[in-house]
Amino acid sequence: MSTSTSSTVERAFEAALYATTDGALDTGASLLAADPAADAELARRGEEFVANAWRRGWQPADVVRIVRRELDDVHLRLVTALIRAQAPHDRPRGPRWTAQLDALGGTGAAPEPPRPPRTDRFSHATAVLELYRLLLRLPTLESLDEAAGSAGTAGEAGPEEGDRRSEPRMLGRIRALLAKAEATGFPEEAEALTAKAQELMARHSVDEALLAVRAHAATAPGACRIGVEAPYEQTKAVLLDAIATANHCRAVWNEPLGFSTVVGFAADLEAVELLYTSLLVQAGTAMTKAEAAQKAGGRKRTKTFRQSFLAAYAHRVGARLAAAAEGRTSGLSDDLLPVLASRDVAVTERLDRLFPETTTTRLRGVSDAAGWEEGARAADDAQVEARRRLG
Known part of the structure; x- marks a missing residue:
């Protein structure tokens, strides 16, 4: 990652993520649209936003639900791709978490990061920044992480295993x-x-x-x-x-x-x-x-x-x-x-x-x-x- 690429993403974030005006969003999207070399870094930063959401108590289904409620289908596709891309780098979190990932589809292999369309980089960058703005502002939730044995099941060994x-x-x-x-x-x-x-x-x-x-x-x-x-x-x-x-x-x-x-x-x-x-x-x-x-x-x-x-x-x-x-x-x-x-x-x-x-x-x-x-x-x-x- 070049210094200029990192600078593009940082300047776009500074312009768009910490302000609420459409003009600020347009400024950040313009910076990203003009620098195709920043795409990979932009996707990597998106995975970081997802990982931060997990640390604040959110789970995959929670994030998908809030994105569906607050934004549009394009944002839903973006966040689904980010969650799938981040999953291979995450620690095991229990069967319920795994089921939520499976519900997203295609989690068997690490997917490619979301790619901007060739014809309209500005619209893609705008959608990405709108999504990141939402992820950045998610509040902290109660942690529901599954501790060892907390799944409420038994039978790791013994005659009940068949059950x-x-x-x-x-x-x-x-x-x-x-x-x-x-x-x-x-x-x-x-x-x-x-x-x-x-x-x-x-x-x-x-x-x-x-x-x-x-x-x-x-x-x-x-x-x-x-x-x-x-x-x-x-x-x-x-x-x-x-x-x-x-x-x-x-x-x-x-x-x-x-x-x-x-x-x-x-x-x-x-x-x-x-x-x-x-x-x-x-x-x-x-x-x-x-x-x-x-x-x-x-x-x-x-x-x-x-x-x-x-x-x-x-x-x-x-x-x-x-x-x-x-x-x-x-x-x-x-x-x-x-x-x-x-x-x-x-x-x-x-x-x-x-x-x-x-x-x-x-x-x-x-x-x-x-x-x-x-x-x-x-x-x-x-x-x-x-x-x-x-x-």
Whole structure:
């Protein structure tokens, strides 16, 4: 790298990254567009921005989510390429991190850094600087790095090893059942499919707890971030909180950044993610049908109807999940109850370390009685409490 190349990048950064005006951005982009030799250094500095984001607690899915929300598709392609380019130089960070990288695609080999288009270097440089400006200003988040044994799994050795190998097949069955429940047009079939999926989730959670005890494994709760997207993000956050609580997890919503952090053991985190995604799809489908019926009757207040619908849905689902969670413990064997209780304590302790101060998410803006009634009816139809008691 020549001194002039480094100087070009530094001058471009000084002009564009620490100011917010379009003129400053244009100045930095002009400097980069005029110096093709600076492209490699510009890409290298982008990888540094990505690595700094990891040090501030961000994860690949978090960065992709914030870029998608704040910028455009071109920036999303750029940041995806930077994350992939930086990954081979990073330390191992656990299976959840690896899964996020895999979701970006093409992580099997180190990719080429993003190349500027031949026809419009100025537009490319502008997009790069807009992305770097966002990465530079990311706030510090709570570190969710997976410590040794914190994945919530056991069975590194011993007779249970075969059970660990079967886990992906179990999760695949759950995903397939929920996908069918979302797609079917028959409520009875959706109810049966969702009930079966939830039964498998519950069985998997208990099996994981027992496996950890039998293997004398030093497991600890993990954590993940789940996007809570606009619109009506508050009601979605309440729904996610209810699902997490019913599945031995705890959730904390970060409203400005559009996600909730969920703390729990690995099998339970997986259940929360799957169920939240499925119930959002089911709620959206039910809301569309209810709204169409309301419009046919001459209603015009679409926004208030949707807000009230989703608020009622989240409230009713939360109440039914809480009742189901309480009822599930009555059929458990005496030796399992202390195990589950100790795991609940561990989850609470991990949550308190991550978030010493938390606030309760409350519903607001509920003003449409018809929307509330339809949302409550849709929540009833979801049959979310249909887990069998475990023994």
